[in-house]
Each structure stands twice: as C-alpha cells, then as structure tokens.
Amino acid sequence: MAPPVTDASALTDLTRDYTREIREATSFPQALELGLGKGRLAPGETLSARSVAEVCITLAAASRFGGHVRLGPAQGPDEVGLRLDALVGITDVDPTSGLVRAEAGVTVSSLEARLADAGLTLGAALLATPEARIGAAIAAGAWPGAAMRLEAVLPDGTPLCTPLAPRRATGPDPDALLHGLNDRLAVLVAAVLRLDPRAQQSRVEHVKGPPSALLEAMRVLLRDHRLDVELSATSDGQELTVEVSGDDARFDTGLALLASLRAVGAVSVTGGLPAPPLGRTEVAGWRRLQSRVAAGGPVWLHRIGRHGAWLRPGPQGAIDDPWLAQARAALDPGAVLRHDDAPLRRRKGRAT
C-alpha cells in the first residue's frame, strides 16, 4: 500500500502552543506584532492569513487582550479582519484512501487540477461550482458528507482536527458543529475531502424534459437498481435538465436510465448545467424534491440516489438556533469572533 500521507501532525501542529509567540505581549497590537511579525497586522487592518498558524495567533492575541476578529474586512479600530483566501495549501493526496487535504482558500478548480495526476476527482457535484473555495463552501453548508475530517481554530486560537476515520462511534459528530455554521463556533481552516477514482475516459450526457415525469422515472429506476453513474439535474420550473456522467467503459446503467427518461419525453441536449448557488444544501427525499420542483423557480439537484438528492438552494436565513447561541457564548466568552453575515440571534424557546 502507498505510504500514509494524510497525517494530522503534518497539517496543523495540534501540539504547538500558538500563544507562545505572544507570551511577552501586554496589548493586542503588541501581541499581533510579536506573533505575526512587525508591520503585518494592526487593529483596524485585515490579514490575509498565509498559514493556519497565523489564524491561531491572530485569534489567540484577540482572545487574550480583549480584541476582536472579523471574518472579512475589518470594520473598526477594536478589531482585525481575517481573510482565508490565501490559505491555499493542498498538503496531502492519499490515493490509497481516496482523500485529499485542502486548506480553506483552495478553489474546487485548482484542487481538481492537482488531483489529475493521482487519478482522482472531486466528482460532478463539487465540480459544479469550480470557483467555490473549500472553507467557505463547507462553512456555508454546501456538500454534506463530502468531507471526512474538518480542521478549525477555536475562538481562543486553539486548533482542532475532527477524527480521520471512514466511520466512527466516538460520540456526537463534531463535524455537525462546523459544517454549515458559518464559522460560528470555530473558524474552518481545512478539510479532508472524499474523492472518486477518475475515469480513463469519462462520458457525459444531457437530456431535458418535463420535471415531474423525469423525476418519477429516476425514482422508479433507482428504487431497485444501483447505477454506475453520477446524476445531477437542474429545473427552471418548466423543464428539468438531467446530467448523467460516468466512466465510458461502465456506462451501461447510464444508458438504461437515459432510455427510461426518453420514454417519458426527455430529449437529448448539449451543454452543461448552470452552476448552483453555493449556500446551504439540503438532503431531500423524493416527496420534497417533487414539491420543490413543482413550486417553480430554479432548483439544482446533485448526487441523485435511491432516497433523494442534494437540493439547492437549501434553507436560507440566519442561524438563530438558541442552543448554538449558548454554545457560542461558552466557547467564545469574549465575543472574539465577529461575522459579516446575519447575526446569531438569541431566541428563547425550543424547536418543539
């Protein structure tokens, strides 16, 4: 087997005390200078972090001296801005396990280009948004289940990695407290993504037709059969365009599906699907898919399978979960982290 390359210790040094550099500091500006170097960042300015260590130091400095860190451009003298676009490390490709670690600022297209040599691909669902950045997409709630591990930095500057295992039974899933939470509890800095083998020769077919009939035909076929192809679709309310992609050498099941779609009125078309919006993705069953498509308006479906699909746009709006707000207060008592998007409201009451 190939040597293990997805190694936590090589990624973020979890044992390192990132406050070491700022131990001698007596103020927020001085801590930033000691930790990051002279002239690199002062309150009121914005840092484009070049390493996870810089994220840790910035947060540790703010946490220790009552400063604040805004994810985005700084908006006042008591805070610094933090951008993650320059975190572009693709440190480990593990072809044996089909995994890659990419930092938050890596785009889908640049990552896909790096994977070509290893014979791996991110797959159609992720490639649908080539410009998306890994960290922002996952923090926004895109791609449920696509990452096997998340790496983040707590508001006090402590780095964490969730366990790297294909499945585990070690308590609640901490990824659920990072994915889709827009960095509310911790700042997402990297992810280990699951990959597919790249086909020697890939094949992509598109057909278009009446939405509910096509959805129903897919549901019926998938109910009993496993297909060797990946299915995506988009609907404008009037018509559903279905994309069938896979390995040309194993496209038989894709052809069977295309035949059943044609039987209910689908016709072949050329061209790809438009890019979906990046935000939250809902994992939806067939009933919900049918009603969303019937309601009209643009809808994107990815990873269509036996029990439904990824549905975008997913639920919108502020993250106003009361428990989350309390957890945040506990993890970030000094309210170090500030966000540009809608605030986390503290609401009384329960879900039921």
Added chain:
Amino acid sequence: MAVVESSEDGLVVALRGLLGADAVSNEEAERRAYASDMWPRHQIWKMGPTPVRHRPLCVARPTTEGQIQAVVRACRAANAPLIPYGAGSGVCGGTMPIRPRSVVLDVRRLDRLVSLDDLDLTVTAEAGIHGMLFEEELLARGYTLGHYPSSILCSTLGGWLAARSAGQQSSKYGKIEDMVVSLRAVLPDGDVVETGSGQPVDWTQILVGSEGTLGVVTRATLRVHVRPEAQVFRGFRFRTVDEGLHALRRIMQAGLSPHVARLYDPFDTMLHSSSKSGSPAEEAGRTATGPMSALRDLFSAPVAEVKRRAPKAAIALALSVPGVLARLVEALPATCLLILGFDGTRSDAERDLEAATKLALAGGGIDGGSGPGERWLAHRHAVSFKQSALFDAGAFVDTMEVSAPWSRVLEVYRGVRAAVSPHAFVMAHMSHAYREGCSLYFTFAGYKGDAAGLERLYDRVWAEGLTAVIRCGGSISHHHGVGLSKRDAMRREHGAGLRLLYSMKDVLDPSGLMNPGKVLPDRAVEG
C-alpha cells in the same frame, strides 16, 4: 460497596404516581439485572468479591413520549441521574448506573412501527422497538432496513442510534447514522425536539452517538430499501492480510457495494473453516493439538462443548503464553478468507459479484466458491454468545472495533497485534468496508489466575490496544461506542475538538444528569 438508597425514596413514589405502580420497579432482582450491560468487565467482577457494584435506584418503564418527559422532569427536580436503556446489549458500560440514586429508563414499551413511506422509502419507528422484530416487520411488508448487528436479537433501535451501531451489511447499507433521516428526543429539561433537514444545525448527528448523555431518543425516521430479491456469495483465499485488504479496497473503490464484505486474518480464517474444503492452513488449524487446539475450541466450539473439549487447565496454559501462541499462529501456512456477498435484483447481484470476482482474482485471490459465504449466513447471529464459558475458565474475552482509512489499516492491524500479543491472544477481521477505509474488529482473550490480576490485565490490554490504534492513525471505535470503557481515550481521539462536544453537553444538560460519566471524560482531569 455499600448501597445506601432506600426503597422508600420519594422519587420512586413520585415516578409510580406518574407511570403507575407496575411501571416502576425497585425490586432487588430488577436492580441487579439493570446494574450492568454486556461490558465484559462485569464478568471479571463476577469472579471477585464484589460482583455487582452499582445498582440503580429503580427501573422506570414508560409507554409514551409524554411519560418519558414526565420522568425526565421528575428526575431533574429530584436531582437524580437518568440512564436511558434499550436492551442492555451495549458492551462499553454505557447503561451502568455509576452515580447514586440513578433511575434507569427502559424505553422498550415504546415499540411501534409508526409508518412507512413508500415514496421516500423511509420508515418511522419508536425507539424501543426490538431489532429483529423491526426488521421482520419490514421484510413482511416488502422492505429492509439492512441493519443486522450481531446483536439484532437483543438490541433496540434507540440503542443503535445512541451508540452509532453498525450491522453486518454496512458496506452497502451504511451504519445507523447513514440511515437516519430525523429523530425525536426528550431533552434533559423535558422538552421534545424534532430534528430534520431544513434546520441550520444538524441536530440528528449530534444526538446520534450521544449514548443517552444529551437526551432520550423516542422515535426515528430511517431510510429503507426494497426487500432484495436475491443474495449471492463468493469466498476467496489470499496469502496475506495485505493482499486481501488490497483486493477489498479495489472492490469498494470500483463503486461496487457488497452487502457482505468480511476479510479474516489467518487465525480467524481457521475458525471459519469447519468443513473439509479449507486450505492447508485451515487443515493445520483443524488438526492442531495442545494449546493451539484449546484455543481453537475456545473460540469456535459451542458453549457446552468448550468445557468438555477445552478444560480449564488447557485454556489457562494456552492463554498464559500469548506471545508463544502468536508466533505459533504466524507459523501456520496461513491464508486469509474474504467473503463477499451482493444482494438486490438477481441480475444486479450477479453482475456485481462477477465484477468483484474479477478484481479479487486479479488481486491474487483463489476462488473458494459460495460455501464460505453461505456458511457465514447460516451462523451470522450465533457467533457472539460464547463469552461465559471463557469467563468460567478464569479468562476474559473482549472485542475492540476500530476504523481507519485504507492507507492506515495495515499499520493499525500490525500495531494493535504487536501491542496486545505480549499480554493476550489476539485475532482480527475486517467486516465493514467503505470507499475510504474499513473497520478492524479485534478479538482478544487473556488469562490470569485471580480476578484482580485478570482485571489489571484486561485494563492493560485495552490501554495498549487503544494507544496503538491512535498512534497508527485509527479511530478508537467504529460501532460499539464509548460508554465508560473508552471514555478516557476520547481526549486523544478528539483533542481540542472535545471542547465542541462539552459545549453541547453544557447547553443541553447543564445539571449533568443525563447518563453522567459516560462518553466524555471528566474535565477536572483534562490535560
């Protein structure tokens, strides 16, 4: 240990008022029965002077979600710990009432299959439903959940969800966390929460795996599949574990989904070959004499037979020299058995088996026909109920199920064997495979002449085994959960991520009354 609870406890009286007299028991026999789950450590305690160490105050058996809410609120008002209980088949001490005045909440009276949705292919059922009865009802209606833990005859849906259970068909159907769509739970303050998509926080995946520490699961909606028309099997023999792993990985990464994928290491292979059709290694194993034969009988003979064929002295002798045994097993002209099974429509199953067979043969496998798989199927629920004979002989046996990405699996296999072999006999199989990696299921057995020594040995084996798993890049549990037994290793499993989990515990259960002491290590000793 002195037990100070009084049968007149006001809480017992209050609970009887809420549920009815016959739904709350504080009889001594019941309190003893609910003092433990299937954690093998209890068996060691039974050999010593204090067999029962922690008895609950009482056992409450609600029949509705509303009654569960009432019990939760009553316990909260009385500042009494509450322990959700499925069927007690957990093997990590998860239901053990370690704090005084603990109330055990047995949810098995909530046992209805509520509804089936043929369009979405989902089923909704109450948490206390018995595993096998649930699956049988689904099969009768033309569906399957596809979840077949070896304990299906003695576990519940709620227990599966709480402990992130895996069935024998997880390579195709996934683990329970892959199947669950949404759930309802009574939270530690007595409110009910309903999880599901459309919410910003994925509360389902936070409650799943919480082992009763964040609330009581009352019902869940899960994905089902159409009952498969056929299942087909084929066995292959590989020269080494490495070779077998390589083939299994290629099969999973080719996009094939065997519903059964089990790779046994040499000794485990020997146990699985009861017919005359095995390899020379299996023949050698079958005809072995002395300590080797005692050991083989220990693991493979029916309970009654063990005592007759493997007397205590032989077991003691065999397990007293685990290092020698390990070398003996390594000296066998070993093969490793891989069993593959596919289900679905007959044509799909046969097509996929053919594709997998090509990959297995290309990877050096020797075709062993359908026999090994069919034999496994016939005995799939019979394997795990043989503990007591070993414990009777003054030995222990336990299992450690861990997981790792493919690039780490062999390292974990070797690392754990090297760490455990000096202290106990160890063998393994890999029975839950995914695209990115698989689970490794170690079985180990050890012996010491006295109960105290045996318990120390047991702790040492676990400590060194788990340390090796983490050092080699694995996760400390794939499907048994954490409970008490792996709680202290959680610090190394999650590192600073544990703070995220503590924050959830603090928010949902600020008084710490829900199954206290389980899953999360004490913060007081946090390093």
